[in-house]
Amino acid sequence: MLSTIVRRLLQTLLVVLVMSGLVFAGLYLIGDPVLMLASPEATDAQREEIRRALGLDLPLGRQYLIFLGKAAQLDFGNSFLTGESAMRLILERMPATLELATLAMLLSVLIGVPLGIYAGLRPRGAGARSIMAGSVLGFSLPNFWVGLMLIMLFAVMLGWLPAGGRGPVESFGPLKLSAFNWEGLKSLILPASTIAVAKCALIIRVTRAATRECLPQDYIKFARAKGLREKRVLGVHLLKNIMIPIVTIGGLEYGQVFAFAVVTETVFSWPGMGKLLIDSIITLDRPVVVAYLMLTVAFLAMLNLLVDIAYTVLDPRVRLEAA
Amino acid sequence: MKLIRKTMLFSVLAAGLIAAAGPAQARDLIIALRSEPSSMDPQFHSLTPNTQLSETLFDPLVRTDGTAKPVPSLAESWTVDGDVWTFKLRPNVKFSDGTPFTSEDVLFTYDRVPKVPNSPSSYSLYLSTVDKVEAPDAHTVKITTKGPSPVLLANLSMVPIMSKKAASGPAPEGKTTVELNRGDGLVGTGPYKFVSWKRGAEIVFDRNEHYWGDKPDWDKVIYRPISNSAARVAALLAGDVDVIEDPSTDDLPKLKKDKNLHVQETPSFRVIYIALNQGKEPPAGMTAPDGKNPLTDRRVREALSLAIDRQAIVDRIMDGAGMPAANLLAYPAFGASEKYAKVPKADADKAKKLLAEAGYPDGFAMSLGSPDGRYTNDKRIAQVVASMWARIGVKTAVETMAPPVFFKQRNAYAFSSYLAGWAVSSGEMLNPLNSLVVTKDPAQGLGTTNWSKYSNPEMDKLVMQASKTLDDGQRAALLQKAADMAMDDYSILPLQFELSVWAMKKDIRYGGRADQMTLAQYMTLAK
Numbered sequence: 124m125l126s127t128i129v130r131r132l133l134q135t136l137l138v139v140l141v142m143s144g145l146v147f148a149g150l151y152l153i154g155d156p157v158l159m160l161a162s163p164e165a166t167d168a169q170r171e172e173i174r175r176a177l178g179l180d181l182p183l184g185r186q187y188l189i190f191l192g193k194a195a196q197l198d199f200g201n202s203f204l205t206g207e208s209a210m211r212l213i214l215e216r217m218p219a220t221l222e223l224a225t226l227a228m229l230l231s232v233l234i235g236v237p238l239g240i241y242a243g244l245r246p247r248g249a250g251a252r253s254i255m256a257g258s259v260l261g262f263s264l265p266n267f268w269v270g271l272m273l274i275m276l277f278a279v280m281l282g283w284l285p286a287g288g289r290g291p292v293e294s295f296g297p298l299k300l301s302a303f304n305w306e307g308l309k310s311l312i313l314p315a316s317t318i319a320v321a322k323c324a325l326i327i328r329v330t331r332a333a334t335r336e337c338l339p340q341d342y343i344k345f346a347r348a349k350g351l352r353e354k355r356v357l358g359v360h361l362l363k364n365i366m367i368p369i370v371t372i373g374g375l376e377y378g379q380v381f382a383f384a385v386v387t388e389t390v391f392s393w394p395g396m397g398k399l400l401i402d403s404i405i406t407l408d409r410p411v412v413v414a415y416l417m418l419t420v421a422f423l424a425m426l427n428l429l430v431d432i433a434y435t436v437l438d439p440r441v442r443l444e445a446a
Numbered sequence: 447m448k449l450i451r452k453t454m455l456f457s458v459l460a461a462g463l464i465a466a467a468g469p470a471q472a473r474d475l476i477i478a479l480r481s482e483p484s485s486m487d488p489q490f491h492s493l494t495p496n497t498q499l500s501e502t503l504f505d506p507l508v509r510t511d512g513t514a515k516p517v518p519s520l521a522e523s524w525t526v527d528g529d530v531w532t533f534k535l536r537p538n539v540k541f542s543d544g545t546p547f548t549s550e551d552v553l554f555t556y557d558r559v560p561k562v563p564n565s566p567s568s569y570s571l572y573l574s575t576v577d578k579v580e581a582p583d584a585h586t587v588k589i590t591t592k593g594p595s596p597v598l599l600a601n602l603s604m605v606p607i608m609s610k611k612a613a614s615g616p617a618p619e620g621k622t623t624v625e626l627n628r629g630d631g632l633v634g635t636g637p638y639k640f641v642s643w644k645r646g647a648e649i650v651f652d653r654n655e656h657y658w659g660d661k662p663d664w665d666k667v668i669y670r671p672i673s674n675s676a677a678r679v680a681a682l683l684a685g686d687v688d689v690i691e692d693p694s695t696d697d698l699p700k701l702k703k704d705k706n707l708h709v710q711e712t713p714s715f716r717v718i719y720i721a722l723n724q725g726k727e728p729p730a731g732m733t734a735p736d737g738k739n740p741l742t743d744r745r746v747r748e749a750l751s752l753a754i755d756r757q758a759i760v761d762r763i764m765d766g767a768g769m770p771a772a773n774l775l776a777y778p779a780f781g782a783s784e785k786y787a788k789v790p791k792a793d794a795d796k797a798k799k800l801l802a803e804a805g806y807p808d809g810f811a812m813s814l815g816s817p818d819g820r821y822t823n824d825k826r827i828a829q830v831v832a833s834m835w836a837r838i839g840v841k842t843a844v845e846t847m848a849p850p851v852f853f854k855q856r857n858a859y860a861f862s863s864y865l866a867g868w869a870v871s872s873g874e875m876l877n878p879l880n881s882l883v884v885t886k887d888p889a890q891g892l893g894t895t896n897w898s899k900y901s902n903p904e905m906d907k908l909v910m911q912a913s914k915t916l917d918d919g920q921r922a923a924l925l926q927k928a929a930d931m932a933m934d935d936y937s938i939l940p941l942q943f944e945l946s947v948w949a950m951k952k953d954i955r956y957g958g959r960a961d962q963m964t965l966a967q968y969m970t971l972a973k
Binding site: 163166168169206207271274 | 482485493566568624646647670676677680681684848857868891894
């Protein structure tokens, strides 16, 4: 197990390295940051000055090597646009995205799994059919549209919840979270629900499929034959066995939401990392984009590893070495 | 009955909540910004989202009013004698920390400008005509320019005065940009003082009790960056914010009809124009039957201009949030002549005739580049212009792309023509002529954004002469002549002036500004 974890960490490092090179080259191809930053009235001499100051006058290869050298010492450079440390800018905004993604996934699992099991148990019932129809709608509706509709309904028409922004935060060690006070939670509900609509739909479908697969199995029949109460059959024997696909999908989706909650964050002006990424791509703020993607790739890889470890816990037959 | 009781209960509760929220006279102002500033350092990045906040925290020596006329600010009066300008500073002005303002602070500020490292858009631009700055006494500043500099006042209005005491530090530039971003050393003489900045979430300012001018209406101003225009409108409708910048033009009719809101539209100094590549060789995207570049022919350029129905663009695409443009600045701005005050009526027949005269009865094909998302409705305007040109036989391929890509391609001359915008920061004609129309000479900072290869030495001479003429009347006459020349030549095709739009709750008023800045100190509570 330990050797597997070490091997996976090394793989992650390699992926992060390759990706940073790709992003470096990609942003270079898109355009010239100096054109985006400098005042259009600037003279060529002033532009050259900026280029030199930001280290953009060197050949791309050199720039990349310098970047790698500094990254090895955990210095990911300063944002072109703000002059602040790129990693600090990202970490400052990470808690906001973290709590948004966590609440959204929590909502989707807590709602999605029971509905999915219900739909799997009575697939031909009217209840199951409407749940499935709803789930199709859930992941077909575009994210920003759902967000705007929720804003129109709950913020503009009913006035119950704020239309955007983040509420007051409290410090929990290094994390500043807003989910633990009423004002903050109120601002969190709409964006989290927006994300949860699509994710919940996915969880419902996965759970239903897994339930239908498990139900005809011998151990379920045996449990029923033994005369166990339905509650125990479903809550222990079924739930344990459908957990593997749910954990897989849930884990991957959590990573997705965490890294790319851009659309929802924009609609709700949620001060998270996703918005920072988009703004930085538009201004070609390379240090921030590279640092961001390196961080998210590392995060996604870690999440995958955790999901794999969770398998071994859920299913004793699975050995990590085999993965 | 039950329902009524419930409603009553609700209103009692609501009244209680409002009462608990504090006395009604102390109202805070919440403004939704379109873009978050990149820094609080007033000398780091010369860009509207940054400047509008530093204008609220700091004062320059000379301020410009909404129409770009210089008015006294920290300098009470000034005199000019050739290259030497003498400014008398306002007495009894205090910084927000209570320390007095003197000429030392002015020296410190101007000295710091070139020292700010990694500045993406340096403020040195505004001091480029300054040779030296001296302080004969605590309330006098003497500035010597390199030759006559009529733009000095407009330039100085862009440089806010910092406090020497607060902003000094061990680094060469004193307090660093990172320190200023946290509020350390961010002390000015302006109507508000800095409280906090949570990146991406909010910026908070409190009223500066030491402010020398009229006391502004708001105790506290909170800025929230909301980059999505639909989200800004929703925040206003939900009552989360009091004022929003720049609602999308599609929402305007609805907002104007809303009785709880007030919409302010103010003509801006931003002109949206089309530049035509007039180089000898046919530019990229051009196919003319004779293998030449038709855009070098004045008649062709006139035909293209005549084919554009500017009023239709303003009415149908901008929903009225624009003004048809016949010049780079709207008459009667400084240096805009009456000759080009009105837009000629679109005339496709005459345009076709002109094309035939020039030897292109069957038209030709060319490309029109446009950024997507840099200016209001930029892409849609480009598409409409292309269809108007197609009507006179000029087959136009529209190439739109994300702004960073567009600007790179434009500077590589990848289009036969392109749509772009120019904000005339100084509010007078010298600035757009110098940047957009004068022959390109990057070393001198001339024609820096002239990517059309247009060159008219006679006009260049007039502009050069104007830039060295201190007398306002003479300079205006020279600039008018130069601008008329550029327009007679159809060297560049102005399309429209954007209107800057603010939407706010109905009890708030803001006059708006031609420089598109959102300044909380000029927003008032209607009594």
